[in-house]
Amino acid sequence: MSGTRGSGEFCPRCGDPVPEREEPLPGEPRERDRVLCDACYFDDFELVDAPDRIEVTVCGSCGAVHRGNRWVDVGARDYTDVAVDEVSEALGVHLNAEEVRWGVEPEQVDQNTIRMHCTFAGVVRGVAVEEEVVVPVKIGRGTCDRCGRVAGGSYAATVQVRGRGRTPDPAEEREAVEIAQELVADREADGDRDAFITEITDQPEGKDIKLSTNQLGKAVATRITDRLGGNYTEAPTLVTEDGDGNEVYRVTFALRLPKFRPGDLIDPDDGDGPVLVRSVQGNLKGVRVTTGEAYEAEFEAGETPDAETVGEADDATETTVVAVEDDHAVQVLDPETFESTTVPRPDYFDPADDAVPVIKTRTGLYVLPDGSGD
Structure with missing residues (x-):
């Protein structure tokens, strides 16, 4: 025995020499089965620690899984996904195993039972090992607290x-x-x-x-x-x-x-003409349809200035531009009478346009910006 290369120790079970192994690092626990030879070690070795059976309760409404004393949203697509997740949580692989690979093959036994065939492979003490375990998963249905509250x-x-x-x-x-x-x-x-x-x-x-x-x-x-x-x-x-x-x-x-909405045409009754509302965040903001100038309500008025609604941009109609008179006036066809009518020319009016959106109100006919009714 003196010519055998090893640790100098002998297996307490069979008496064979124990191969020399690396010593654990300082502070690491010394493995209890370290004294066994490989043959005796693998006689008792289990690569995977798996339960005999798993029972899981799933909410029939939202698919949440009951774990411990709470419900957990797992995002599973069906009960097979739930079974895979639960088995993955329950299985344990031996700490000495390296280069571990595993796969799972579900077998639908009946509506409430899925048999999970799990195959594991790894390397232990330099030896390739493989093990297969079968874990039945029983699916029970319940109602989680959340769905119970919704239903109630x-x-x-x-x-x-x-x-x-x-x-x-x-x-x-x-x-x-x-x-x-x-x-x-x-x-x-x-x-x-x-x-x-x-x-x-x-x-x-x-x-x-x-x-x-x-x-x-x-x-x-x-x-x-x-x-x-x-x-x-x-x-x-x-x-x-x-x-x-x-x-x-x-x-x-x-x-x-707010009383007014973006797209409303309102008349503040201040003599400067109607305003097309653009925003009601904070102070109401818009644009004068007579000039194209920006409008903002006074701070005290906020989003509800003293005004009345005279129209909505959704009611705008496209009409033909007849002629541009000057910097302040343009002629368009009245969409109701089809007569040539002179209306204010706002800054956003493009003289190159052949047609423009207009809105007719009790206070007159006005050109609106393109896309106002979108």
């Missing part, structure tokens, strides 16, 4: 989309709903399972959007007013107390969109 009509905030002195138009209502949906989708993507829309209802005055939390309701109301203008007020209502005695409130966010 649970909500904490209501955003009421209304107009100041008018009813919001369908485009505004549609955009308000899209804003709420986008914000909820962003929260969900960040892992917030408490963010959801409970219900969207049509009211004679506008839309009501019921949301899961007061914080979400405030965020939606803020984003809508940031994008569409207007403002909102908050009205909390005490509904109950939680288990710790804390008061629980529902909050109504009463949102008022």
